[in-house]
Amino acid sequence: MSGPDDGRPANWLQLARILVVVALIAVSGCNVYGGSPDAESALPSQQEAADQFASLETLRANVTTVQTRNNATITTVVQKYQRFDPWSYRDRVLSINRTEGAREPLVAEGGFVVVNESTLVYYDPASGRLTRATIGGTDSSAEPLYPRLVGAARSGQPISRPTTTPGVSALPRVPAGDRSGQEGNGSTTYREGNVSVVYAGTEMIDGRETYRMELTPASSEMSLKTQTLWLDTEYLYPVKRHTRFTANGDEYEYTVTFRDVEFNPTLDPEIFRVEADEVPADARQVRFDDYESAAAMDDALDFPVPEPTVPEEFSLDSATHRTANPELVSLRYEQPNSDAQITVFVSETVANDTSGTPIQIGQYEARRMQMNGTTAITWVADGYTFRVSGQVETDTLLRVARSVAETA
Template identity: 30%
Template sequence: MSLRRTTAVLSIAVLLLTAGCLGPLGLNGDDADDGPDETDALSADELVEKAHEAEAEIESIHGVQTTTIDDADGVESATFEIWHRSPSETRMEAVELDDGLGDPEIMVMNGSTTWTYDGETNQAMRMDLGFDFGEAGEAMDEFTDDLSAQLYENMTAERAGTDTIADRDVTIVELTADGGDSMYESMTLWIDDETYYPLKQVAVTDLLGSEMTTTIEFEEFSPNVEIDDERFVFEAPDGVEIIDFDDLTNEEFDDAESANATVPFALPEPEPSESFAFDSAYVSENLQGWSASLGYENETGNTLSVSVADGPHEDPIGGETVQIGDSEATLTSMEGVDYRSVQWSDGDLRYIVSGDVTEETLIEVAESIVDS
């Protein structure tokens, strides 16, 4: 699954599965049962605290929600109809998907089992998480608290007016990074005046030196509605191929030959400098295809990775165009981090050479692959 697809699906799933994750600011507001008519009297910090409580306490949600990814490659959106009841019961069905955000079309989570369905391939994947979110109790609370701290720490909240989302009155709260380490540069919440549930979120992040804006917005929102139990049962369409996640290959090897014998394509034979020695290989399989990674390390601890994957892929975000043999490649680096990569496509395969090495080393290794 590509970065954009992963971002679109997980943005929704994480929002729903980690109910209560908006209490990250270390707020100590009181627990008074303020009514919605008192929204105007609440500070930005109190509104965020109320949103935190609303997400934790809401019984169910039925709505239509759109996730939009806006980055250097353009704008793409995915719209899902969503049913959510308790931390362990969620169903998402695609309403409209842009090509870059095209899977899965259906996701159903019920207890410890999650199903995803890709209509284009008519394949369904069953994943057993090994635990039930709804029965996790204190462990789940601790997880969401930790997630909250990581997502929103070092941010300052301010009220920013009012609006209407999904035909409901909302109050806008802007959160801005205050100079410390924060996952987001900024986050804006549109908080429902009646339930205090956030009906829209806009997050701005810096990804590999390029800005990405993720918007999650309800177009329709019905809280605390009755949802039939059958909604959280996955019924496989006729002729569907069912794949159990546990049956997929996810294996580490001590030699490249064993990894090469496992994947359905030939692995490259890179020629890094003599200072780099082979370390290990890793092979994984999912609904979109296969991927393999060859790892190398030198005596000073620098690492080099050579990865190849089949299936759908997208061009990287940002970066510099370079020529690798007859192939046009993209060279990217992470701002403030000694890490860079070069990637290119050859037919149905995507190659990535990456590591905490110089650009010259990356290009030399990439050229050894293309020329072989």
């Protein structure tokens, strides 16, 4: 499923700031390139581009997304309706095809995702589950991304933050607790930086003339490897984009293509609401609630909420409670300008997994596992499963796990 990725980022539940957005400060150095005379003569000015983009109010299209992660591929086709101000969209999944080893999609064929300003709802017919969450609003003061790309191509000056989200999940971020504590979702740790932008001429995409923009990272330390955007010449919206990047040791490649695009169609506001008859009466209802801190969540819930001690350079990114299937809480901490992160889950289910290395966490017998650069420590206490995981040194994770065992 394709995300908005339009320079008007939606902040998700700071976790689930639901379905992405990781805002990292651009830190890499870069060279300054002279502007291309061809770009200067062929492209609109940045202000003209901004005016063109601002004239885009709605769109309708069929969107095909081909996602490859470590050679496992999933192809999704959705019918998309999008409104830019106030920001909202609906994606209905028309088809999904995936190879062996590819992750299960968040929403199966026949399901939908609806975002309407501060509310996200998605229905997965495979699990029979309807999920609701509150999300942050858009930053209307943010300068649109695509006109800035045009300006960078004309001037030869580098630009930071090449994409709103490195991947193309349909969501600003998949809820961290929406995979029952498993690692990985549509949002991955991603090191941003500066890129150069080169105008590569015009190209027709599904009958629309586009400006082809080639983005190249300024530093090999960045997650982004390559990105190409095909911006519609009339509205400066990407009707196709191709991205390659790495995160957490995994290689990703995305190709998103908009077909049968209609710009500024008249859309009924009801499109961005979920009607009762769209969901089976027996659908399982799940809700995500976001809290400002672990302490605030602990005060509100009759559920064990740990207060872990994390290194001082880490800050809380999200504190989320999921109501069912199973009930759980999650705390996610991130270190700015780094891939390092620590996540703490507490679930009402009892894990019986005996894999991994036995270790002692306080008075509890635990298991330690490592996979793709992530270490996870899991134990059971008082009928709940506790799990501490992250991309940090093992000794650091052990200290965090012991603090959880002491406070939960």
